[in-house]
Amino acid sequence: MRISEVGESGLLQRIREWCGGPQGADVVVGIGDDAAAVRVPAGTLLLLTTDMLVEGIHFLPGLATPGDIGYKALAANLSDIAAMGGTPGHVVVSLALPPATAVEDLHQFYLGLLDLAREHAVTVVGGDVTASRQGMVISLAVSGWVAEAQLVRQEGARAGDLLAVTGPLGASAAGLVLLQRPALAVGEAAAAAARQRHLRPQPRVAAGMALAASGKVHAMKDISDGLAKEARLIAEAGGLEVVLWAEQVPVDSCALEVAAAANEDALQWALAGGEDYELLLAFAPADRDALAAACSAGGCRLHVLGELREGSGAWLQHGGKRLPLAGGFDHFA
Amino acid sequence: MRISEVGESGLLQRIREWCGGPQGADVVVGIGDDAAAVRVPAGTLLLLTTDMLVEGIHFLPGLATPGDIGYKALAANLSDIAAMGGTPGHVVVSLALPPATAVEDLHQFYLGLLDLAREHAVTVVGGDVTASRQGMVISLAVSGWVAEAQLVRQEGARAGDLLAVTGPLGASAAGLVLLQRPALAVGEAAAAAARQRHLRPQPRVAAGMALAASGKVHAMKDISDGLAKEARLIAEAGGLEVVLWAEQVPVDSCALEVAAAANEDALQWALAGGEDYELLLAFAPADRDALAAACSAGGCRLHVLGELREGSGAWLQHGGKRLPLAGGFDHFA
Numbered sequence: 100m101r102i103s104e105v106g107e108s109g110l111l112q113r114i115r116e117w118c119g120g121p122q123g124a125d126v127v128v129g130i131g132d133d134a135a136a137v138r139v140p141a142g143t144l145l146l147l148t149t150d151m152l153v154e155g156i157h158f159l160p161g162l163a164t165p166g167d168i169g170y171k172a173l174a175a176n177l178s179d180i181a182a183m184g185g186t187p188g189h190v191v192v193s194l195a196l197p198p199a200t201a202v203e204d205l206h207q208f209y210l211g212l213l214d215l216a217r218e219h220a221v222t223v224v225g226g227d228v229t230a231s232r233q234g235m236v237i238s239l240a241v242s243g244w245v246a247e248a249q250l251v252r253q254e255g256a257r258a259g260d261l262l263a264v265t266g267p268l269g270a271s272a273a274g275l276v277l278l279q280r281p282a283l284a285v286g287e288a289a290a291a292a293a294r295q296r297h298l299r300p301q302p303r304v305a306a307g308m309a310l311a312a313s314g315k316v317h318a319m320k321d322i323s324d325g326l327a328k329e330a331r332l333i334a335e336a337g338g339l340e341v342v343l344w345a346e347q348v349p350v351d352s353c354a355l356e357v358a359a360a361a362n363e364d365a366l367q368w369a370l371a372g373g374e375d376y377e378l379l380l381a382f383a384p385a386d387r388d389a390l391a392a393a394c395s396a397g398g399c400r401l402h403v404l405g406e407l408r409e410g411s412g413a414w415l416q417h418g419g420k421r422l423p424l425a426g427g428f429d430h431f432a
Numbered sequence: 433m434r435i436s437e438v439g440e441s442g443l444l445q446r447i448r449e450w451c452g453g454p455q456g457a458d459v460v461v462g463i464g465d466d467a468a469a470v471r472v473p474a475g476t477l478l479l480l481t482t483d484m485l486v487e488g489i490h491f492l493p494g495l496a497t498p499g500d501i502g503y504k505a506l507a508a509n510l511s512d513i514a515a516m517g518g519t520p521g522h523v524v525v526s527l528a529l530p531p532a533t534a535v536e537d538l539h540q541f542y543l544g545l546l547d548l549a550r551e552h553a554v555t556v557v558g559g560d561v562t563a564s565r566q567g568m569v570i571s572l573a574v575s576g577w578v579a580e581a582q583l584v585r586q587e588g589a590r591a592g593d594l595l596a597v598t599g600p601l602g603a604s605a606a607g608l609v610l611l612q613r614p615a616l617a618v619g620e621a622a623a624a625a626a627r628q629r630h631l632r633p634q635p636r637v638a639a640g641m642a643l644a645a646s647g648k649v650h651a652m653k654d655i656s657d658g659l660a661k662e663a664r665l666i667a668e669a670g671g672l673e674v675v676l677w678a679e680q681v682p683v684d685s686c687a688l689e690v691a692a693a694a695n696e697d698a699l700q701w702a703l704a705g706g707e708d709y710e711l712l713l714a715f716a717p718a719d720r721d722a723l724a725a726a727c728s729a730g731g732c733r734l735h736v737l738g739e740l741r742e743g744s745g746a747w748l749q750h751g752g753k754r755l756p757l758a759g760g761f762d763h764f765a
Contacts, residue, residue, distance in 0.1 A: 127477055132586050133515035133653055134481035136578065141474055144460055148467035149573055151526040151560045182466035193484040193571045227484045233566040238526045240482055240573030245469065253465050321466055 103198035135224035146243035148179035154234030166211030176241040177302035182321040184311020185245035195231035256318040256337035256381035262405040269354030270296035272372025289353040306397025340410035345417035436531035468557030479576035481512040487567030499544030509574040510635035515654040517644020518578035528564035589670035589714035595738040602687030603629035605705025622686040639730025673743035678750035
């Protein structure tokens with residue numbers, strides 16, 4: 100059945116059913132009213148973030164299932180909350196849908212989104228649906244909270260700081276290449292891992308909280324637009340120069356395998372591919388062990404891959420050469 | 433200059449400049465980081481709402497200026513906060529933009545949005561920009577807060593309650609007709625008023641707060657999809673029957689003038705036109721004077737136009753006849 104057959108009120112009723120079930124005691128008014136009303140812990144800062152996904156640009160319907168798309172839309176927002184050191188709370192979901200959209204596809208979209216929401220105790224508390232003239236457009240806004248003392252920004256890095264990430268990179272780009280070129284000769288384990296990392300990335304929520312709680316992180320961002328771009332942003336926000344050490348960039352093993360088959364450079368994917376949703380953080384060298392422990396408590400591993408210095412500019416130290424650090428995704432370039 | 437010429441980072445820099453200026457002390461992290469971090473008053477509930485506007489469906493570029501579109505996108509969200517009795521706080525703005533969009537048009541969009549934001553002490557704290565394949569898609573999410581004792585929902589109406597609105601209706605629909613048919617023979621004062629009500633509706637934020645503070649409102653919604661539909665929703669949420677009295681529906685005088693020229697029925701516009709963004713509320717007859725006073729304190733006037741009774745169904749009492757109350761906007765019908 101198409102959504103044009105159930106109409107707007109039929110659609111809203113279904114969405115309420117899909118997102119219903121046990122709501123936390125923190126939800127005073129959920130889906131269906133003019134606005135949601137929720138409780139947030141006293142004495143914390145409210146975090147707000149939003150991400151928009153456009154069919155044909157952020158996802159290709161033939162390559163990702165509706166469930167994957169719903170999952171990833173939420174993952175991108177949770178990753179932003181994680182990058183502030185926060186706890187995600189509630190989500191509102193706005194959708195522009197072609198009238199010919201299948202109700203079942205929309206159901207699968209919500210199931211994928213709710214899979215990840217449940218994992219992080221996040222509740223869908225509202226949204227908006229409207230017709231689209233071409234393709235699906237998804238916009239999520241997510242609230243969260245953080246104790247002010249634990250808030251971590253993108254600015255705050257200091258000269259002498261190390262830069263590290265919370266996991267290997269490049270797998271998301273490898274997964275996309277593999278989805279577009281399924282005939283590539285890649286072992287099934289690596290192929291499945293790469294596809295999973297592209298379609299269902301794990302936002303580093305627990306790690307973000309553990310790192311922030313250490314009080315030792317000077318600056319943090321999530322890697323949505325590629326390591327190179329995010330590292331430049333941290334450096335610029337701190338008025339510093341950044342150097343990444345190519346040999347220390349943790350390239351995901353599945354990315355290496357896919358890159359070999361595709362005759363591409365996995366390091367480039369790690370630097371500029373984006374959508375890995377690991378966290379990138381700056382901290383004093385003396386705190387390296389403490390942060391490795393916090394990272395481990397958050398279920399991942401700290402990979403040191405560069406440093407920040409007095410000055411400006413962004414560089415990649417590669418086999419004795421120093422190259423300008425370019426790359427990263429630009430929607431309008 | 434087109435946005436494809438300034439690129440994503442150039443665009444983000446401009447948006448930061450446009451939305452910058454003095455930020456309230458409540459904004460700890462504003463535009464530019466992974467998420468915004470803001471202070472909300474202790475002991476209140478957080479309100480969250482979102483609205484999506486699609487070019488060609490919610491607005492026609494030739495008929496509304498970019499400034500009008502920005503203004504109205506925020507107005508629709510502030511109206512939702514008002515309908516809960518809340519104070520609006522912060523907004524995140526997600527935009528899908530055709531690469532050929534003029535930077536100046538986008539600037540005008542933000543100027544329109546910021547006009548209204550300033551009026552309500554609302555701050556733009558974040559957002560997302562991405563490319564669109566066809567037309568502009570706008571998604572705003574707005575936070576607000578309300579003391580739990582003052583929260584007003586759409587459910588809560590009781591048998592015997594009166595229904596009232598905070599101002600005359602139908603002007604928004606009249607304004608749209610006039611924009612589509614500019615040659616209609618309508619006096620300039622009425623024409624200007626109708627266009628203004630369609631393009632730059634006033635969300636009833638002060639009235640919503642004053643009404644909620646009275647403690648006497650049983651249920652409230654804003655009129656975004658037409659009086660008939662919102663009245664049905666309040667009745668259904670309360671398990672009640674609703675009767676609207678056609679003769680008491682306050683039809684805007686400019687709507688009457690435009691309808692006469694267009695040979696249309698202004699009452700239908702008032703019932704089903706939508707986008708008037710007045711508030712619709714249910715309350716006990718004994719509290720009518722107190723609520724009229726609250727409404728007046730909020731800068732508008734209370735118009736009683738119907739009642740809620742035991743039972744179910746929705747009716748329009750019109751010249752001695754009782755007609756089924758149909759109408760209201762459905763995006764997929």
